[in-house]
Amino acid sequence: MAEVPVEMSLRHGLLGLLAEAPASGYDLTRRFAEVLGPVWPARHPQIYAELTRLADEGLIEVASRGPRGRTAYRITDAGLAEVRRWLAHTETDHTLRVEGVLRSVFFWLMSPQQLQRHLQREVAFYTEMAARYRRLAEAEDRGEYGDEPPVRSLRLAVEAGIRLYETLADWARWAATRPITAPASTAAPATSADPTEPAAGTGAE
Amino acid sequence: MAEVPVEMSLRHGLLGLLAEAPASGYDLTRRFAEVLGPVWPARHPQIYAELTRLADEGLIEVASRGPRGRTAYRITDAGLAEVRRWLAHTETDHTLRVEGVLRSVFFWLMSPQQLQRHLQREVAFYTEMAARYRRLAEAEDRGEYGDEPPVRSLRLAVEAGIRLYETLADWARWAATRPITAPASTAAPATSADPTEPAAGTGAE
DNA sequence: TTACACATGTAACACGTTACATGATTTT
DNA sequence: AAAATCATGTAACGTGTTACATGTGTAA
Incomplete structure (x- = not known):
């Protein structure tokens, strides 16, 4: 309680999911893997650890205990207030971290063949x-998941996924048309003895 | 040398930058902050630590020592081979991690006003x-940085930046037109007594 | 009865940030 | 003389991954 306010997306992600319905660590792990995976990965050890902490802090509580040690948690009023505070009153961390783009900075170190x-x-x-x-x-637009607010929200995230991946696909296609190592006339010349390519087999793969 | 191959973008980012020209930890910290910041953030303690490790492993070496303890590093042949291996023979980590999108999953917890x-x-x-x-x-297209391969590569990363941020801007504009909490007819109605808004101040911040 | 999915957890380590600390050179 | 910038580093902590460990209930 005497803690300084921390920002941390996983914790708020868990609270947000629990705001919809009670769930166990196992459930939440699966939802993260299936839906949020590409946008916000999280493995089960981290999730279980965070759930314990959230419960200690009173932001969630045990809702039920099931078959093989299954423990479902329910969000508390304090927890709900905390997600809302995070959503409405904290700055979004705008860091992107896209390794595919980082790599592009170094494309000039690859042979044209490797790059293509x-x-x-x-x-x-x-x-x-x-x-x-x-x-x-x-599927969502067909109404397969209903049209409750949580589903409508998820639809937005899904749309972002579509658009971001399409953008990256377009970008990569465009990048492939740009000459990097060669002074170039038009597109890729395909054959050229290249000193950047190691002589024999690359090993694995 | 008897190490297992590790994947790690910062290390290869540093090697890649050093493949262009020798640089000090200070220089590299600035390049990360200025150019790579939004795509791949890195603070100076991490950079200095990694440079020490890279030097220990023989992937870089001290190129010169300057005024106030300044130590510039140069990439070695082994280092160059390592960046090239990373670029051409390892899988790209495709995790995105966009907090702005993660938050959208929970937009239904915000009042329409807060969301707008x-x-x-x-x-x-x-x-x-x-x-x-x-x-x-x-500026790059005007030729202000020349047109050497490293500049052409950087141009690709910059293009990705433009496209990704434009995509996110468009997405957010589109999201603002979609009804989440209200069953809605067309767009945002602007006024509505909303039970999701806590009565008084939310407390801290 | 055997395998698989369910379900949770620990330990060790890898990666990354913040705060603190220090001092040298250059600019105002 | 003071302030800003250059330049490097340590310590503590927070976050995230991998590997290991364990056991239960259900379906083949």
């Missing part, structure tokens, strides 16, 4: 993710 | 960041 291969894989990945979120959005 | 206010601020922030990157891109 890399960007193709990136495009494939981002496209697939965009499609996955698009399917989710369509 | 929040989204307005988000739009403002993302728009400003997009503009900042756009200015950088324009």
Whole structure:
């Protein structure tokens, strides 16, 4: 209680999910993995630890105990107030941390062949993710999950997923058309003895 | 040398920057803050610690010592090989971690007023960041930094910045038009007595 | 009866931030 | 002479991952 206010997204993510309905650490781990994974990953040890802390602080409480040690938690009034405080009265941390973009700063260290291969894989990945979120959005739009406020909120996050991954796919496609190491006339020349490529097999993969 | 291969973006980010030219911890801290900050933040204690480790492992070496204890490092052949290995032969970590999107999952816990206010601020922030990157891109396109491969690479990262922030700005604007808590007819009705708004001050902050 | 999904946890370590600390050179 | 900037570092802590460990209930 005499603690300084801390910012920490996982804790508020858990509180937010529990604001919808009681859930166990196991449930929450799955929701994080399935829905929030790409936006906010969290493994079970971290989740269980945080739940213990939240309970100690009175922001959540045990709702029920089930079969194999299953412990479901319910959010308390204090917990609800805390998520709301976080949402409405704290600054969003705007750090992005996109490794795919960080790597692009160093593309000049790759051979044109390696770069094309890399960007193709990136495009494939981002496209697939965009499609996955698009399917989710369509299911939601078909009303498969109802249209309660929590579902409408989730729809927004899903839309962000679609748009972000589409943007990254477009970006990677565009990047593939830009000459980096070669002074270049138009696009990739495909063949060239390249000193950046190690002689023999790359080993793994 | 008998170490297991580790993945870790900061270390490769540093190696990548040093592949361009020798630099000190101070220089690298500034480059991370100025250019890579929004994509990959790193504070000086982490950078100095990592530089020490990289030097121990022979991936970089002291290039020169300057005025007030300044120590510039240069990448070694082993270091160059390591960045290249990372770029061409390791999987990109595709985790996004965007707090602004995580928060959207819980928008239903905010009053319409709070939500509009929040989204307005988000739009403002993302728009400003997009503009900042756009200015950088324009300077690069004007040739102000030359057109060497490292600059061309950086141009790609800058483009990603523009596109990602624009996407987020658009998304936030779109989100503001979607009814969450109200069953709604068209757009935001602006006034409504809302039980989600706590009566008095929320306390701290 | 065997395997699988459910369910929770600990320990060790890797990564990252904040606060503190120190001192040198340069600019005003 | 003071302030700003350069330049590096330590210590403590917060956050996040991996590997290990353990046991229960259900379905094949």
